[in-house]
Structures are given as C-alpha cells and as structure tokens.
Amino acid sequence: MPAEHYLNVKYGLKSWLLTKDHKRIAMLYLISVTVMFALGGLFAGLVRLELITPGGDFLSADAYNKAFSAHGIIMVFFFLIPAVPAIFGNFLIPIQIGAKDLAFPRINLLSWYLYIIGALLGISAILAGGVDTGWTFYPPYSSQYSQSHVLLAGLGAFIAGFSSILTGLNFVVTIHKMRAPGMTWFRLPLFVWAHYATSLIMLLGTPVVAITIVLLVVERLFGVGIFDPSIGGDPVLFQHLFWFYSHPAVYIMILPAMGVQSELVATFSRRRVFGYSFVAFSSLAIAIIGFVVWGHHMFVSGQSMYAGLVFSILTMLVAIPSAVKTFNWALTMYKGSISYETPMIYAIGFLGLFVIGGLTGLFLGAMGLDIHLHDTYFVVAHFHYIMVGGTVMGFMGGLHYYWPKMSGRMYPDGWGRLSAMIIFVGFNLTFFPQFIAGYLGMPRRYYMYDPDFHIWNIMSTAGATVLAIGYMMPLFYMAWSWKWGRPAGPNPWGAKGLEWTTQSPPTTFNFDETPIWNEEAYDYDPEEAEAEYEREFGTIN
C-alpha cells in the first residue's frame, strides 16, 4: 500500500463530513447510497412476500400500496439516479481527465448534504405512515384527497433533485474546462462521455420535476385545482410535466451504467471499443432523443391519439443509439482476449439483460401493443430488466472494477464471480416470470391476484430470495478486503487509461503535477491481445 493516500491523510469524522475531496465525497455517497439500496430492497421483499399467495394475507391493501410506493421512491430517487454518477462519476471523472478535483468541490459536498436531507425526508415520510401514490405521485392519488404523507416524500424528491442538478453541473463544467493537456474529447474514456450526456439530462430535466412538485404541494396546501380535475385542474398536465423529467431520468439511470459497461468490455477483452465515436455520440443521441418521447407513458391516460402516435414513432428512434451501443460492445468482444474476472461477468450479464429489457421496451413503445400491456407486470418486468439488469449490473460491475482503485486492495475474485452468477440467476428467476404473468394479464399494483398467476409469482419470489443473497455477499467480502485484501497496485487489471496510472488509492489531489496525455483511448495492442488469445486457446483460424 502507498504511504500516503486520500484515505489516510486525515482521520476523524470531521475530516470526512467537511471534506472537499471528490474521492471522499464519492465514498460518502457509496455508504449512503448502499444504505438506501438496502432499505429499498427491504420494501421489495415485503412486496414479494405478499405476492407469494394470491390472497391478501400478509399485508393489507393499504400497507401493500405503501410498500411498493416506498420501494419505488427510494430506489428511483435515492438509489438509481445517484448510484453510478455520484459514486463512480465523482470518484473517477477528475482522475480520468487528469484534473485535481471537480470544478466546484464545495458544491460537490453540498450536493451530498442535499442528498442526505432528501433521503431523511423520504425516510421520515415512510416512518410517519407512508405514501400510497406510487413513485410517480400521480394526481388525484396525490391530490388533497390523499391522506398519506405526499408532502414529506415530495419535498424529499425535490431536494434530492437539487443534489443531482449540482452533481450534473459540476460534471459538465469539469469535463469542459479541466481536461489535462492532450486529453482531447475523442481521447476521453466512454465513461466520461456517458456521464457528460447524463449531466445534460440532469441540468435540463430535473428543474421541471422540481417545479412540478412545487405545484403539487401548492395544490395540496391551498386546495386549488392545478392538477385535480374535480376543481378545474388538469391531471394530464401533471403527467406531461412529470414525464418530461422522469422519462429522461430513465436515461440518467442507465447511461452511466453504459459508461461503466464500455470500460469493462474494453478492459477485459483487451481491445479498443469498436466504433468509439459512434458509442460516444450515441450517448448524446440518447440524451437528446430521450427528451422527446415522454408521452409513451401516457398512451392510455387521455392524451391525444395523434400526439400518442408521434411519441410512439419517436420512441422507436431511441432504440437506434441503444442498439449501436449493444452491437459495438458485442463487436468489441469479438476476437478479443476475453478474461472472466468478476467485473466482466457483470458486463456480460448486463449485455444480455439489457437486450431483453430494451427489446421489450419496443413492445411498450408501440402504441397499439401498449394498450394491452399497459399497467401489467410486463411493464414491471421490462423496466426491472433495464434498471436492475442494466443499472444495478453496471453498478455492481463498476464497484468490482474500481474497488481496487478506491480502496487500494483486491477482493477475493472467486467469491466475486460466485456472487455475480448468483445475482444473474436470481435476477432472471425473479423477473422473467413477470413478463409471462404480465402478458397473460396480471395487473401491477394490486395486493391480490387471480390464482391463475400463482406459479409465476412463486417463481418470482423465490428468485428475489436468491437475488437478495447475491446482493448481500459483496457486503461481506468487500468489507473483508478493506482490511485484509491483497494490495492492488496502480493497475490490477492491466487496463489502459489515466486513472490506472495513479497509485491506488490515489493521493488527495490525484496527480503531483498536471499530467500530459498522449495516448488514444483504450490503446490496447490488438496483436498483443491476439497473441494472448493464442497462448491460451491455440490459433485463431
């Protein structure tokens, strides 16, 4: 282990809570986001337990509504949105572009505090008795007739929104203005490109949901119809404003994971990412097109049929850049010297699951088919394939890939691979049956269901149990490695990129002096990769 690094320059709680170091803030995020993930998982467990049997014998209808709402609100606002950007983006973007810190370190710390305040408000809403609106806060569920704690939860989401705006702002400015000499746009790791696109969405979308929540609060407090139709308001307006942010927010969740995916695939295939600039621009394309498709959430909610048609066609366009990425990752692996360390297991899992999630998204984007599938478990399965199969896989892959850089130590790879495979199996067992149940017509958000769907729900709950075991394992071996793991050295994976030239863990300012970068991104030697492949498997014919 190096003598001095960002973890041991100062000790004590104060040195952490008042830190301006982007790496320490990333660690603060790692801890708090993990806690929220566990909490969200707990509510998912309650939901799955209730659904073991067709009758409502574990939770009451009310408690069930509150459980799935709590699951959704926590996972979306306090896990998926901040997970990859605020932890890995925060930690790595400055190092990857050769900067000493993010452009505005104090704002970075402020964003963590806002996140904590938002999370505490969200938790207190649950403790106070819960919210039963679902994570979307649709009126009239959330209007003045609702007796649950919409105000607290809404305020929590509002404040967490500002946390994400500040993170995005920091990233945009840092990527524009603080790249080291020689680090041109097309030498940036694709991780950075993905985060740049994500940050644009954070800046352009989040304020809209913030003001929407303000209007919702105003409506509840004053009892005036803005969204409530019974007093002249317009609930569809809420959905427009809400999804103007919340659809792009889906890309806030998946784009950073795609950035991680590009890194993993290149490193463990020992090849430059196929079609680098296409992958880079596809991130921007997803961010931009993602802003004009929100109406596909509203096909059955009173939106004009013609607007629905346009949204449906535009939705098909988003598939193009996503497919570009998927094909390019597959082509990167083609003829690469693939090694199956833990992060790569996650990367391969991501690829397969994202394809399923993405293609079922096309089903739902097609307006005619959506009329049939809307608000069924098919939708639930679809977005879990993207959010869990994509984002959480990317998050876990990133955690296992960057952990040696963050902690300076290696975790036991065998355990890592085992847990990755358990998660993959558990995930599919949980969510694939939901596609079937949904297609057969099982509606979402009910605590009872027709006994015909029983078998699919038993499989799903069994899978969720496996999944939970898979998620808990890293907690133990990562904690073990923190103290007893083998020192990793600067570059344990033999990866290319500026972040792997620094010591692990890095020093407070990352570099002693501003580095000068002369390499292309992912500058792997194809012949070297081929030779390595031949050594292991014989000649390629």
Add this chain to the structure above:
Amino acid sequence: MAEAHITKKKYWQVFALLMVLLFLTVFVAYMHIDPWWAIIVAMTIAIIKAVLVILYFMHVRYNSKLTWLFVISGFFWLLIMIGITLTDYKTRSWDPVGYTETPTTFSSPSKLPANMFPQNEPGAAKQGEGAEHSEDAGHE
C-alpha cells in the same frame, strides 16, 4: 470575461431600447387586435428584450461559442417542453373534464360537477360537436 469591452454608452443605448420596448408592449395591450396576434406580438417584444439583456448586459455577445450553445440549448429545451405538450392539447378530439362546457360552479372540492363526463351521458350530445364526442365514447 475580460474580453468584454462594452462602453458605458452602449449600456445606456441598450437601456433606452429596453424602455422603448416596455412602452411598446403596454401600448400593444391597449390596441384592438386579435387575441392570438396580441400574444404573439407581446411575446415577440419580450423575447427581443430578453435577447438584448442576454447579449449585452450578460455579455454573451462577447463570450465563447460554448456559452452561446448553453444559452440557446436552455431556451430550445423550454420550447421542446411547451411545443410537444401543446401537440397533445391541440390535437385532442375529446373534452376530458368538460373544459369547454359552460362553467359550472364547483369552487368547493366536495361538490363535484354533475356533468363531469358529458359525453358518457345519454342525451349529452349536442351542437354539432356532439356526434364526435359520442363516437369517441363508443370506442372506449
């Protein structure tokens, strides 16, 4: 930032122009013109005023292309939001909560309007539009 060499005179000129536009916008509101044109004219004047402030007071005219891009994209996204939301409202062939009905008094939340969904009630079809309404209702 340091490149901004605007003279004080220029600021005064911009300010004078803003004053003229302010009086113009009030003047236009006192003219008998078609409501739609009135909105367009008022918004055009407001946009010109905003552009003047952005270009000169906020120095964007003398700033890098990147700043231009940021400013333009901010307003462009606003247009996306308003424009696409309006495509929904402007192409609806039905009237979900009776907006265009003659107002019924329902200022207190407990009192729901009796005819919230007029097209679902038999005999609610009326005045030419009625046929379209009932046809939609039939499809639901």
Add this chain to the structure above:
Amino acid sequence: MSHSHTHGHPKGLVHHFDDLKQQNEAATLGMWGFLITEILFFGGLITAYIIFRGLYPEVFLHGSHMLDWKLGGLNTLVLLCSSLTMAFAVHASHEGKPKSAFNYLILTILFGSVFLVVKYFEYKAKVDHHLIPGSASFTFTEGGVDAGRAQIFFILYFAMTGVHALHMIVGIGIVAWIATKVRNNAFTKDYYSPVEMTGLYWHFVDIVWIFLYPLLYLIDLTKVGGGGHALLDTDTLMKLLG
C-alpha cells in the same frame, strides 16, 4: 495594482485550477449551466400557464384585469434600472474601480428593494380584494367566470411572481454580500468573477420578469371594466398606415 505578491499564486486562484483564465471560464460556464436549470424551472410554470390560458381564456382575461398593470409596469421599469446599475457595477470591477462598483451595487440593491416593496403592496391589495386562492373568502365575480377556475389564474399568479420574488430576495442577499467583499478590496482587475456571476444571476431574474409582465398583467387591456378603452384599434391603425 498588487501584482508584487501575486507572484506564483494570483489572488483568488483556487488550488485545483491551473490559472485564473481556467477558473473564470469554469465559473462562467457553471453559472450558465445553473441559469439553464432556472430557465426550465420557470419553464414548468410557464407551460402550466399556457395550458390553462388555452383552456380558460375568459378566466385569464378577467383575472388579469384584477392586476394593476401600472404597478407591474413600474416594477418592470425599476428592474430594468437595477439591471443597468448591475451592468455598471461589473463594468467598474472590470476597470478596477471598487469604489464605483460598490456604489452601483448599492443602487442595485435599492432598486431591487423598491421592486419588493411595490410587490408587497400588490399582494396586500389582493388580500384586501379577497383574491387569495384557497381561502374561504375568495370571491370573484368579474365577467361571470367561474370562481373555482379564477382561483387557478390567481394560484399561477402567486406561484410565478412568488418564486420570482424569492429569487429577488436571494439576489439582494448575494449582491449585499458581494458588495461587502468589493468594499474590502477582495477583487482585482483580473479576478472579479464573483461580481460578474452575481450580475448574470441578477440579469436572469430580470429576464424572468420581462416575460411575466406581459403574460400576467397585459392581457387585452382594451376590455378592462367592460371595454371601450382602446387607445387604437385595428381600423384606426389601418387608416393611419394608409
């Protein structure tokens, strides 16, 4: 001025930036990034306004006539003046004249306060006329429009102007804080980006009002109190133009 002790580390440069140019550019870009979020923040309100004005045009016409366009106009005037003095303050900082910059900042605060005082009297008039949406005493009889829908106009009026006024209050606070720093000679000819950033924020708040004024106060004033007040109608205009 004090270039002797800026050797090696210019005044105002933070450690993780290479030089002041990089730092200033980052600050400008960051401020504009923030202002973009503000555009969309107010944009959500404006979208709601547009939709409801489209749904209830009569309500907005009569609701708007309950607002005093003269006071609104006065406030527009005051805000434009404050923008001018703010621009002068930045200009003076650029030329390295902290005293002059300080005076202009104080003027800006004064104009901003006048705006808020006028706004206070406008709000008070609404209370007196029972135009507070959601209150039991809300009464609206103009033009025979529905009182429930009239509340929507007023809730939007209060939300839009209220959020704007909140930005004004924050703005005055920031300008006051920057003014004290200017007075303590915290800035130099090369490093005055905090003053400039404050200026950007202030001008932006001004721009928001530039849009709010015609949207809220100036809906067809010819129809105030039953109509007949046109300064000029289309026929006369046509005659004038030939």
